[in-house]
Amino acid sequence: MTECPKCGLVKTVKNGCHLGRQRHRCKDCGFQFTRATSKGRPASEKATAVLLYTLGLSLHSFVNTLKKISMKN
Numbered sequence: 001m002t003e004c005p006k007c008g009l010v011k012t013v014k015n016g017c018h019l020g021r022q023r024h025r026c027k028d029c030g031f032q033f034t035r036a037t038s039k040g041r042p043a044s045e046k047a048t049a050v051l052l053y054t055l056g057l058s059l060h061s062f063v064n065t066l067k068k069i070s071m072k073n
């Protein structure tokens with residue numbers, strides 16, 4: 001049996017085909033999937049990217065605020 005990508009349990013059943021691929025359905029959470037592994041980058045990499053993005057934004061706004069303060073004086 002295939003492992004559910006959502007809850008990690010192996011209580012999955014075959015549930016027809018989608019775009020030529022075997023579709024599975026988790027008996028526990030009801031999640032339907034055609035691939036066992038998730039698409040795209042790993043979750044840890046995404047979290048790091050989001051963290052860097054937010055840090056970059058806050059730094060940018062911090063610099064802009066500093067510029068506005070220095071222009072007034």
Ligand SMILES: [Zn+2]
Pocket residue numbers: 004005006007008009026027028029030031
């Ligand atoms: Zn599941």
